[in-house]
Amino acid sequence: MKDLYIYYQVREEQVQALEARVRAMQHKLAQDSGVAPQLKRRPETKDGLQTWMEIYPVVGDSFGALLESAVQQAELLSLTAGARHMETFMDLPPCA
Incomplete structure (x- = not known):
């Protein structure tokens, strides 16, 4: 299993519309996959842009599609405002 982290920027004037779509x-x-998504953003706004992150923890290989x-x-x-960037992380095995 792995965790997906997707980050991107949004213009301040698009915040409400985008938030509604992402949350829906x-x-x-x-509901469809049982995943427990999260939505976060950086506290600061720079040049009228916010940076947001969607987190999808503990997903299978087919979840990306x-x-x-x-x-x-x-x-x-x-x-x-631009592309969505996806990063994939996995847990390290515990030390023996």
Whole structure:
């Protein structure tokens, strides 16, 4: 299992519209897959832009395709300032 971290920027004037879409998308993903998504943002705004992060902990290999489809259906890219960047992390095995 792995965790997905997706970060991107949003213009201040798009914040409310984007938040509504992301939360609706995450709610549906949670219902469909059982994942427990999170939505975060950096505390500061710079040059009229906020940096947001979506976190999807403990997902399987097929979740990335499900997420990409949900992003397209929600038309998130029309409200972001640039691309969405995805990072994947996995747990380190415990020391013996």
